[in-house]
Amino acid sequence: MSGNPYDSSHGFVIPPMPPGPPPGPPLAAPDGLRALAVALLNLSGLGLGYALIRRWVAAAVCWAVTIVWLFVVLPADADGVSSTTLGLFIAFLVLAAVHGAVAGLRRPLVWPGRTPVALVLGVALLAVPAGGAVLYDDARDEAVERMLLDRLAEADRLVTAASKEGWSGAESDYREALTVYRDLSTDHGGSRAAQRVPERMKTYYTTVGAAYEDGDYCHAIEPLKYLRDVPDRMPDEDLGSLVTWPDDRLATSLYECGSGKLKGGEADWTTPFGQLLSTFPESEQAAKVEPAVGSAVESASKGLRGDEPCTAMENLRALSGRISELSDNSSTTEDALTKQASRAEGRADSGAYACGVQQYEDGDFADAQTTMNQFVAANKNHKNSDRARKIAIAAEVAQTVPAAGKRLPTTASGGSITVTVKNDSPDDIRVLYTGPVTGSLTLKGCGDCTAYPFSSTIAPYFEPCSDSGKNYPQKTISLPPGTTYFVHKPLDSLSSPASDTAKLEPGYIYTECAYTTESLGTGL
Numbered sequence: 001m002s003g004n005p006y007d008s009s010h011g012f013v014i015p016p017m018p019p020g021p022p023p024g025p026p027l028a029a030p031d032g033l034r035a036l037a038v039a040l041l042n043l044s045g046l047g048l049g050y051a052l053i054r055r056w057v058a059a060a061v062c063w064a065v066t067i068v069w070l071f072v073v074l075p076a077d078a079d080g081v082s083s084t085t086l087g088l089f090i091a092f093l094v095l096a097a098v099h100g101a102v103a104g105l106r107r108p109l110v111w112p113g114r115t116p117v118a119l120v121l122g123v124a125l126l127a128v129p130a131g132g133a134v135l136y137d138d139a140r141d142e143a144v145e146r147m148l149l150d151r152l153a154e155a156d157r158l159v160t161a162a163s164k165e166g167w168s169g170a171e172s173d174y175r176e177a178l179t180v181y182r183d184l185s186t187d188h189g190g191s192r193a194a195q196r197v198p199e200r201m202k203t204y205y206t207t208v209g210a211a212y213e214d215g216d217y218c219h220a221i222e223p224l225k226y227l228r229d230v231p232d233r234m235p236d237e238d239l240g241s242l243v244t245w246p247d248d249r250l251a252t253s254l255y256e257c258g259s260g261k262l263k264g265g266e267a268d269w270t271t272p273f274g275q276l277l278s279t280f281p282e283s284e285q286a287a288k289v290e291p292a293v294g295s296a297v298e299s300a301s302k303g304l305r306g307d308e309p310c311t312a313m314e315n316l317r318a319l320s321g322r323i324s325e326l327s328d329n330s331s332t333t334e335d336a337l338t339k340q341a342s343r344a345e346g347r348a349d350s351g352a353y354a355c356g357v358q359q360y361e362d363g364d365f366a367d368a369q370t371t372m373n374q375f376v377a378a379n380k381n382h383k384n385s386d387r388a389r390k391i392a393i394a395a396e397v398a399q400t401v402p403a404a405g406k407r408l409p410t411t412a413s414g415g416s417i418t419v420t421v422k423n424d425s426p427d428d429i430r431v432l433y434t435g436p437v438t439g440s441l442t443l444k445g446c447g448d449c450t451a452y453p454f455s456s457t458i459a460p461y462f463e464p465c466s467d468s469g470k471n472y473p474q475k476t477i478s479l480p481p482g483t484t485y486f487v488h489k490p491l492d493s494l495s496s497p498a499s500d501t502a503k504l505e506p507g508y509i510y511t512e513c514a515y516t517t518e519s520l521g522t523g524l
Contacts, residue, residue: 415480
């Protein structure tokens with residue numbers, strides 16, 4: 001029987017069908033303003049457009065994307081959001097707006113009842129992403145400020161660490177810190193960190209130039225020279241009066257360092273003085289250089305009257321050379337320094353006499369001869385020039401006969417004993433003698449003379465200068481009694497000198513004869 005749940009022909013019951021899902025909201029007439037309102041509400045990123053037309057899955061997707069977005073971009077950092085990430089989020093909002101507009105075209109709003117109100121709400125909620133962008137930019141700017149302040153603090157730490165080291169070890173840190181200060185000032189001029197740079201530069205200058213304040217002038221030179229170049233790297237407004245801060249300090253350091261080295265006898269005193277005269281030629285410190293040099297010449301000259309006249313002489317000669325070198329590099333004090341160099345050289349020449357005497361008395365006869373000859377050449381009219389010649393001769397004799405150098409020769413001349421000096425050799429010779437009287441003479445070579453065989457010079461009756469048929473070149477000198485040391489030297493030969501020691505007594509006439517064998521010989 002139709003409609004009966006029990007079918008007697010088959011013997012079972014047909015169960016009733018379950019109820020279907022509730023019917024969705026009825027479609028409304030197409031409404032462009034409603035579609036626009038849904039689109040604007042979705043543009044806020046809050047998914048409200050979908051919620052008001054009861055598209056919950058789409059709304060949940062919006063909420064999830066927005067939460068992920070906030071997780072990615074917050075908290076704001078100095079680098080901000082990448083353009084790719086921002087572009088993807090904007091594209092999603094545009095897609096949600098377009099999709100929401102399509103969905104809301106025929107779906108009625110759950111709330112508010114009127115489309116214009118929803119439209120106004122959508123426009124108002126656009127302030128959410130706009131305000132968020134503004135707040136994010138502010139947060140990002142603050143993050144940038146914090147990052148720049150961190151860089152400033154790191155530069156400060158570099159300066160502090162560098163202050164504990166010497167210049168050679170600290171220079172790289174100082175340069176790195178300066179680079180940070182410069183970048184902050186030039187690349188981030190409006191930042192809080194950049195506004196603090198001028199104050200940091202004051203600390204920077206005093207730290208780099210600390211050696212000057214400590215009175216360590218030589219070690220202050222290089223840091224101060226470095227600071228003079230800082231204005232080439234930093235804006236003037238960050239430095240102010242610091243631009244000229246190192247100048248006077250550097251000039252003072254150059255003078256004090258050079259002066260200290262000069263007084264201490266160090267050879268490189270000309271380096272700081274030279275830099276001072278070339279860098280600050282009109283400065284008060286440069287005007288002190290010439291007097292300081294003059295004082296050094298005077299101080300070195302005092303040593304000529306002391307126990308080490310040779311050392312004093314060498315110091316004066318070295319000082320003269322360095323003063324000349326310094327004067328060549330200076331235009332403002334060239335004449336004054338040249339005079340000081342000449343003064344030092346003159347004092348050294350004058351002091352050569354005292355040095356030669358010391359060398360002679362110490363047995364340094366070769367040096368004494370050289371020194372005295374130099375003294376005579378430089379001081380022909382000096383009161384000691386005559387005796388210096390005598391000392392030079394005696395020193396030359398003493399190099400062959402050391403006993404001749406036991407006493408310093410005097411300027412005495414002449415005597416009561418006649419000595420004739422003859423040359424029985426073919427060579428021109430120079431005869432030097434010292435004893436109670438010191439002197440020298442030269443004799444031409446004997447044209448008729450030849451060298452004697454060595455065997456003949458050891459015969460019992462060997463008598464050179466005794467051939468009456470020969471015309472021996474000769475000179476006669478007068479000497480006082482006592483021991484006189486003779487040395488004969490060929491003028492144009494490398495032969496070794498010959499020597500003779502004569503003990504002169506009154507009442508005799510002596511002949512000193514020079515002859516040639518295998519080597520130059522002498523005899524009385």
